[in-house]
Amino acid sequence: MNQHFTASVxxxxxxxxxxxxxxxxxxxxxxxxxxxxxxxxxxxxxxxRKGEILGLIGRSGAGKSTLIRCLNGLERPDSGQVFxxxxxxxxxxxxxxxxxxxRIGMIFQHFNLLSAKTVEGNVALPLKIEGRPxxxxxxxxxxxxxxxxxxxxxxxxxxxxSGGQKQRVGIARALAARPALLLSDEATxxxxxxxxxxxxxxxxxxxxxxxxxxxLITHEMEVIRSIADRVAVIDAGRIVEQxxxxxxxxxxxxxxxxxxxxxxxxxxxxxxxxxxxxxAGEETILRIDVAGEAARGPLLSDLAAAVxxxxxxxxxxxxxxxxxxxxxxxxxxPGADANHxxxxxxxxxxxxxxxxxxxxxxxxx
Amino acid sequence: MSPVLxxxxxxxxWETILMTAASGLISLVFGLPLGLALVATDRGGxxxxxxxxxxLGAVINGFRSVPxxxxxxxxxxxxxxxxxxxxxxxxxxxxxxxxxxxxxxRIAEVSLREVDHxxxxxxxxxxxxxxTIIREVLVPEALPGIVAGFTVTLVTLIGxxxxxxxxxxxxxxxxxxRYGYQRFETSVMVAVVIVLIILxxxxxxxxxxxxxxxxxxx
Numbered sequence: 001m002n003q004h005f006t007a008s009v010x011x012x013x014x015x016x017x018x019x020x021x022x023x024x025x026x027x028x029x030x031x032x033x034x035x036x037x038x039x040x041x042x043x044x045x046x047x048x049r050k051g052e053i054l055g056l057i058g059r060s061g062a063g064k065s066t067l068i069r070c071l072n073g074l075e076r077p078d079s080g081q082v083f084x085x086x087x088x089x090x091x092x093x094x095x096x097x098x099x100x101x102x103r104i105g106m107i108f109q110h111f112n113l114l115s116a117k118t119v120e121g122n123v124a125l126p127l128k129i130e131g132r133p134x135x136x137x138x139x140x141x142x143x144x145x146x147x148x149x150x151x152x153x154x155x156x157x158x159x160x161x162s163g164g165q166k167q168r169v170g171i172a173r174a175l176a177a178r179p180a181l182l183l184s185d186e187a188t189x190x191x192x193x194x195x196x197x198x199x200x201x202x203x204x205x206x207x208x209x210x211x212x213x214x215x216l217i218t219h220e221m222e223v224i225r226s227i228a229d230r231v232a233v234i235d236a237g238r239i240v241e242q243x244x245x246x247x248x249x250x251x252x253x254x255x256x257x258x259x260x261x262x263x264x265x266x267x268x269x270x271x272x273x274x275x276x277x278x279x280a281g282e283e284t285i286l287r288i289d290v291a292g293e294a295a296r297g298p299l300l301s302d303l304a305a306a307v308x309x310x311x312x313x314x315x316x317x318x319x320x321x322x323x324x325x326x327x328x329x330x331x332x333x334p335g336a337d338a339n340h341x342x343x344x345x346x347x348x349x350x351x352x353x354x355x356x357x358x359x360x361x362x363x364x365x
Numbered sequence: 366m367s368p369v370l371x372x373x374x375x376x377x378x379w380e381t382i383l384m385t386a387a388s389g390l391i392s393l394v395f396g397l398p399l400g401l402a403l404v405a406t407d408r409g410g411x412x413x414x415x416x417x418x419x420x421l422g423a424v425i426n427g428f429r430s431v432p433x434x435x436x437x438x439x440x441x442x443x444x445x446x447x448x449x450x451x452x453x454x455x456x457x458x459x460x461x462x463x464x465x466x467x468x469x470x471r472i473a474e475v476s477l478r479e480v481d482h483x484x485x486x487x488x489x490x491x492x493x494x495x496x497t498i499i500r501e502v503l504v505p506e507a508l509p510g511i512v513a514g515f516t517v518t519l520v521t522l523i524g525x526x527x528x529x530x531x532x533x534x535x536x537x538x539x540x541x542x543r544y545g546y547q548r549f550e551t552s553v554m555v556a557v558v559i560v561l562i563i564l565x566x567x568x569x570x571x572x573x574x575x576x577x578x579x580x581x582x583x
Contacts, residue, residue, distance in 0.1 A: 074490060095494075098492045098494055099492060100492070101490055102492040106487070106491075108486075108487065110483055112481070112483040112484050112486065112487035114484060114501070114505065115581050116505035116506050116508060116579075116581055117501075117505070125488075125491060126491045128501070129491050129492055129493045129497050129501075130492070158581075159581055173491075177491070177492075183490075
């Protein structure tokens, strides 16, 4: 009887770890959660692989926070499953969740540091909760404060720190219990751009040095661009798109991705935009999206050599995301010669570029 | 003021301090957990139980709505049961504590409720249980308010202890009524008022100092 029981438990473990996939820290299947009439999560399936930084982006109210809170059991899904390191947690009771939560660090938009504790006390709190002895807690806190560059602030209270310093303390605290996963809930949204960059660089370092898996949620593409390996786009409680960051940036398939990307990708200057007309005019404005190999080569000089006739670069640039060139160029092709225009487009398409005719402008400067 | 009256004044001061300190301590010991219970059992609290919350709230409101002078008399049987007598300083401590406990519970509740919910969530995310949340988050974060509220309670108790003279509790209020008012000993009345002012100011000053030291909020 006893043996049979052990065997079945082992079997269940095996099934769990296999279904979660080796190396997956998080796996969500068909997660649903409603608040009254609105579906915050409407069938979300998502995997976070070991060692990666996955960025989850969406507009406010898209279900990001609900999703991240399901991962450590702060929120319970109505249906669907949450696997953390192969273990299904969505049906666990509060008491069973507590040790599990210690495997997951979390950082918050508003830092959530305890004002009554010193920086050291805040960082050591997860260890205190685990019941570690004081000497160990202090040693670990000192180690972590060094990691985040705040060794001199150990005895200070959070109210005397700047926003960036507070978030560094938050990160140190989240790492204290050596978690397998770090959740970042809009961790840089309350910080200025420069501080945001330094916090993101710190997260990237931690990811590389410690091999820590990070799931970060944000509404800013810039955050995804600078540190994520993969991105998942959430809209109205559904994952509408996911993939390597550079590929989603180069070729966004969903309307939400395009609109979220709008802020950091080159756009046609408003002044030209306003003069665009659908009817053929003197100049045709093209939008050209290139990525990977297409963006690496001397595209424009090749175009000039292959298709005689003038064209003008209006706006654009090549960005490097995850060592992959991704770019958007706006060209203006003058003249009413439809054949010339067709040749230009054909050449660009042959080079794996995506070409879109935005419109025509008459009487250009 | 005659030496006899002066001695009486000293004894009254001691009685007032004794009543205030003893009933203050008791109200702290029982009122703080009650305040915690009110916050914890409320909607969205760490141990939500609306039924318990409503009963607790009703009992506290019940005690708080009875005028102290009536409570003083109504509780005489209970006082006799606990202290063995219904007369004297120790006897007054029973009704004083019973009046101050729900009062302090409400004050503590307000401070505890002001603790940012994000901090409780952070503690939960770290794997903390309810006890951790109370010990590491709720009480330490609300401590400045808890101490300030205790100061207010002590000052209120000084006033209330004067009324306890009605059951022969002694104390400064009793002295002021019997000697200062009924026997026209103006000097006694003036002395009592001065002593009370000093007591109240002293307690408030000490409380404020302590709050300033404890408060690390921005």
